[in-house]
Amino acid sequence: MLAWVPTLRRGTAHAAAAQDYPQLPWRQRVRTRLLAAFVALFALTLAVIVVAIQSMHDNERTLDEFEAGVMPEIARVLELAEKVAQLAAVVPGVADADAPTRLENDAELMRTLLGEVRRLSSGLPSRVDERLDASAMLDGIDRDLAGLTALSAERRQLQTFLRMQRRRLDALGDSFYRQRESVAMAAPTLHAIWAELVAATLADGEADLGRAESDAEALWLRAEARGETRRMPDIAASLRELASGDISVFQLRRNLLVTERRVATDVALIRSHADQLGTRASAYVSELREVARTQRDLVRRTVRSGTSGLLLMGGLSVLVAFLGAAYVRRVLRKLQMMTGVMTRLAAGDVDQATPATERTDEIGELARAFQVFRDNLLDKQRLSVGLDAQRRLLETVFQSMNDGLSVYDADGRLVAWNPKFSSLLGFPPDLLQAGLSVTALRAAVPRGTRWRAVTRDTATHAAGGAIRIAAAAELHMVDGRVLEFHSHAMPDGGWVAVCRDLTARRAVEAQLLQAQRMEMLGQLTGGVAHDFNNFLSAILGNLELIEPRVRHDSALSALTARASRAAGRAAGLTRRLLAFARRQSLEPETVPVSAMLSEMLDLIEYSVGAGVEVKLEAGDPGLHVRADRGQLENAVLNLALNSAAAMPRGGVITLGFEAVADSARVTPAGDAVVLRVSDTGSGIPTNIRARVIEPFFSTKAPGRGSGLGLSIVYGFVRQSGGELLIDSQEGEGTSVELWFPAAPALERESRRVARRSAPAQGASVLLVEDDADVRATTAAMLAELRAEVVAVATTEEALDRIAERGRFDLVLSDIMLGAGGDGVQLANELRARWPRQAVVLASGLPLEAHSTREDWPPEQRFIAKPFLGEELAALLP
Structure with a gap:
């Protein structure tokens, strides 16, 4: 606070010094001289204003005369042309009206516009009406409008009848679809007649309509000759009513085409009258513009006269302003010196002396006042430096x-x-x-x-x-x-x-939750598939045992064969479920594309829902790719599910494949196989099409999808040496292509081993199986192969039997025995106690699900459930 004392004292001294100067005479003051110059400049400006006002009055009188003579006539003609243009614009609406209310409204609007055009034309001078010939044009438009209204009503009635007949055709089409199998056998010609009638409702010309009618008549003769009208009399009678009579599909469509041509003719006539009237109005407006141009020249001459007076007054104003500027320049030179001192003070130079403090005019008073403010500013500046540094630091932290x-x-x-x-x-x-x-x-x-x-x-x-x-x-x-x-x-x-x-953190949490869900789903799928394989083992085994006993009965044999095929398909479905449930990476193999898609067809149909139709296009069955089959099947299923999600109201998913020679889209370049999944859904919007394969990108609502489906498929295809292509149009569906390098077809070992013609007789087998039905079925199958079977349910019983009897020719044990033990541990125990004992392990899960166990015996023989007798025969010594 003490630092402020000298400053205040210096300011007080300067103020006192400023008060010591006597008051200046009014003639010596800068303000007086500047006021005199401004008063002279104001007088000249006032004179300029008076001259300008007088010129404006002259222009106003000239413009009033112009407006009174020409402008009303131009405005009326332009309004007439505007109404005529509106009239021409409404005509297509009357022609295209599809409802009585709209037709009546549009016709009423045209009558209103005609009335306004007649009113405007009647208010024009007679010479103008003769030039435009408006009355004759309007009479023609009025006549054509009446005809157009009647024709539009007639066309609407024909369209109503045609829509009614089309609904009847749609109802017949639904009947054909429900009875498609019987129709295909008993009345294919009636279906062709229905198709011709549908085509007739959409015919664009009389030639197409006549061709459809002649084709329908020929088909009628064929249907009657083949007796189809007698086999399906109700459908034939309905088609006959639709094909003949005054309200037949052909007659209604022909009348509608004729009516539409007459409507187009009336529309063209009305628009022609309106265009002629508009053209004549434009020509007359052009003549009026020429009159306006003449009037404008007159106004221009008046403006030039006023401009000359303004220039004279302006020149005098410039002279007075120049004299005042010369005086101000002398005053500003003094002020510039003060400004220089202020600028250097702002730059930090505080050692400059304040000039002109000795002057006795206002500049001297300003200099002395500035001296006081400068001293105060220096004190405040020292305080603000510290505050400014703190402010910049806080602002930097706040903004960054x-x-x-x-x-x-x-x-x-x-x-x-x-x-x-x-x-x-x-x-x-x-x-x-x-x-x-x-x-x-x-x-x-x-x-x-x-x-x-x-x-x-x-x-x-x-x-x-x-x-x-x-x-x-x-x-x-x-x-x-x-x-x-x-x-x-x-x-x-x-x-x-x-x-x-928190978006990134929540995305990671969602990804972890999705991974946990997939892990749980895999465990559930594996457990269900394992149990289902046990059921299939009993079913397939018992069917195989029944088959020789019913060969003499063809009906029972056919039933048995059908049940075996269904159980075999169920076994294939179970293998695909197990491939989905596997959590370890799968090995690539040579995959036949056609066979894989055929086997997956039922799984895809179950997954996409009842409202979606799945089609498989025929292709070369010899095409193979080298890829991980489980991953490939999951990729196809994933794409099918995406397609189904794009078709909430149903649609068609098409699976297809083809070969492409010498393609650069695969690595290494060469022959490729393209696997295609197409749908008829809503398509992918253009603005997100390039992002659909990005990880975590999803169009679904939060929590409805992880956004990893397509990115996982893309990564799998790229790792397999291929490429993923997406072709999509909004509203037209999406097609996703998976490109893979083609692989040569290999002679693969059949899963079923040929049945031995003479099975070994008397081979001893110890069967260890906890499921009673599977145990009984397997034992019967081994007995059918002339083997001596001992069946037990637990590993303890198995060890006791071997200890009592000695080594068996074969020990066949299930791996997952529930409370009865573990098959892998049993195999290790047998090898430890009886090294030469042959052991085969069986499971409803694939080998990959067990071979990663640390206690899995090396070179352990394995057989997957369900198995048949021929596979068991291959195990016997």
């Missing part, structure tokens, strides 16, 4: 934060915010301003966002106008982002809110 920060006062109004706050919430740049309330901020958040309070309170107005401050809350944005808010109270009232983006 990764989190959004906002500050509110005690009344809940916005005080300050950083750019990150605005960008996280997606506010427009001009929205945020000081004083904005919390309620207004919430209202500005995009519609569809959801608040979820992490603590009990939320940051909002409470009852009575008080503010409750939330410790934490979450905002779920419509684009899937999740923002977390933390609020902290300030000592003087109000609070500070920190906003953080």
Whole structure:
């Protein structure tokens, strides 16, 4: 505070010194001289204004004469042309009206416009009406309008009858579809007649209509000759009513085409009259414009006369201004010296002396006042340097934060915010301003966002106008982002809110949850498939045992064969479920594309739902690819599910494949096989088509999909040396192509080993199986192969039997024995106690599900369930 004392004293001294100067005479003051120059300049300006006003009055009189003579006539003709143009624009609406109400409204609008055009034409001078010939044109339009209205009503009636007949055809088409098998056998010609009638309702010309009618007559003769009308008399009678009579499909469509041509003719006539009237109006307006041009020249001469007077007055004003500027220049030279001192002071030079403090005019007074302010400014500058450094530091931290920060006062109004706050919430740049309330901020958040309070309170107005401050809350944005808010109270009232983006963390959590779900689904699928394989083992085994006993009965033999085929298909479905459930990486193999798609067809149909039709296009059965079959099947199933999701109201999914020679899309370049999954769904929008294979990108609602499906398929195809291509159009469906290098067809070992013609007789087999039905069936199958079978349910019983009897020729044990033990442990125990004992393990799960166990015996023989007698025969010594 002591530093201010000298400054105040110096300011007081300068002020006192300024008061010592006597008052200047009014003639010596700068203000007086400048006022004199400005008064002279004002007088000249006033004179210029008077001259300009006088010129404007002259122009106004000239324009009044012009408006009174020509402008009303131009306006009326232009309005007439506008109404005629509106009349021509309404004509197509009358022609295309498809409802009585709309037709009546459009016709009434045309009559109104005709009335207005007649009113305007009647108000024109007779010479103008003769030039435009408006009355004759309007009479022609009136006549054509009456004909057009009648024809439009007639066409609408014909369209109504035709739609009624088309609905009857649609009903017959539904009947054909429901009876498609019997129709294909008993009345294919009637179906062809129905197709010709449908084509007739859509015929664009009489030639196409006549061709369809002649084809229908020929088909009628064929149907009667083949007796189809007698086999299906109801359908034949309905088709006969639709094909003949005054309201037949052919007659209605022919009358509609004739009516449409007459409507087009009347529309052309009305528009021709309107165009002629508009052309004549335009020509007459051009003549009036020529008159207006002449009048404009007259106004221009008047303006030139006024301009000359204004230039003279302006020249005098410039002279006075020049004299005043010369005086001001002399005064400004003194002021520039003061400005230089001020500029150097602003740059930090505080050692400059203040000039002109000795002058006795206003400049001297200004210099002395500046001296006082400079001393005060130097003191304040020293204080502000420290404050400015702290402000820059805080501003840098505030602007560069990764989190959004906002500050509110005690009344809940916005005080300050950083750019990150605005960008996280997606506010427009001009929205945020000081004083904005919390309620207004919430209202500005995009519609569809959801608040979820992490603590009990939320940051909002409470009852009575008080503010409750939330410790934490979450905002779920419509684009899937999740923002977390933390609020902290300030000592003087109000609070500070920190906003953080949690989207990435939530995506990782969702990915982990999805992986856990897939792990659980794989475990469930594997367990179900294992149990189902046990059921199939009993079913297939018993069917095989029954087959020799019913060969003499052809009916029972056919039933048995049909049941065996169904059980075999069920076994194939189970193998695919097991491939889906495998959690370890699968080995590539040579896959026949046609056979794989055929086997997957039923699984895909079950997965996509009843409203979606799945088609398999025929292709070369000799095409093979080298890929992981389980991954390939999952990729195809994934694409089919995506297609089904794009067709919520049903549609068609088409599976196809083809060979492509010398393609550069595969690695290494060469022959390729293209596997294609197409649908008739909604297609992929253009703006997201390039992003659909990005990880975590999904068009589904949050929580409905992980966005990993297509990215996983893309990664699998690329790792297999291929390429993924997407062809999609909005509203026209999507086609996804999987390109793989072609693989040569290999002679694969059949899973079924040829039955031995003379099975070994008397081979001893110890069967270990916990399922009673499977145990009994397998034992019967081995007995059928002339083997001596001992069947037990647990590993303890198996060890006891071998200890009692000695080594068997073969021990066949299930791996998963439930409470009865573990088959792998049994095999290890047998090898330890009886090294030469032959052991074969069986399971409803594939070998890959067990071979990764640490206790899996090396070179262990394995047989997968379900198995047949010929496979068991291959195991016997």
